[in-house]
């Protein structure tokens with residue numbers, strides 16, 4: 512299919528991008544977590560503005576220090592802050608985590624769990640998750656897609672968002688939050704949860720490894736003929 516036709520058919524273009532990047536990064540991409548949904552939510556909240564290595568270390572330290580999420584909720588906040596010290600802004604994240612756990616207790620009771628999300632549609636589960644302070648579309652999608660729920664939801668991180676703008680899949684003025692709905696609407700209905708997960712992972716990996724924020728490596732990019740931004744850099 513030619514570029515000019517693809518440029519008018521966002522879904523066709525997204526599928527072509529997906530197939531080419533799958534060939535490069537190897538689909539299906541293995542899931543990197545096997546956490547229950549509440550644990551995935553805590554992990555996601557720790558990861559905001561923090562590198563994966565640091566948020567992973569903080570999550571492990573928190574799990575080692577406290578046997579249950581109820582124990583995290585009830586501990587002195589300084590102890591939570593100490594356990595999650597590797598993340599960015601532990602002094603803000605510690606009370607926020609405890610507030611989330613307290614709120615879930617009020618709403619759902621004990622034992623603390625988000626396993627009930629399995630009984631909701633993806634749309635309802637996302638609405639429910641986004642009632643939690645600090646949970647936006649990226650986190651709600653991550654909880655549903657990355658946790659053991661393995662639902663069909665598309666998180667969009669900053670790499671994914673940048674690559675999608677450069678490829679012309681979304682307008683450049685569209686912020687990360689609203690881009691979730693637009694990019695998800697471009698996915699074929701027939702795609703499985705694994706394919707949706709792959710789509711997020713390969714666009715993120717491409718942003719990290721090739722389409723970097725500074726000096727994108729367009730000369731070795733398999734998407735150059737599809738990419739308006741890359742074409743402008745060539746001139």
Ligand code: SF4
Nearest residue numbers: 722727729732738741
């Ligand atoms: S051609 Fe360049 S700008 Fe376009 S996706 Fe590839 S690396 Fe990014």
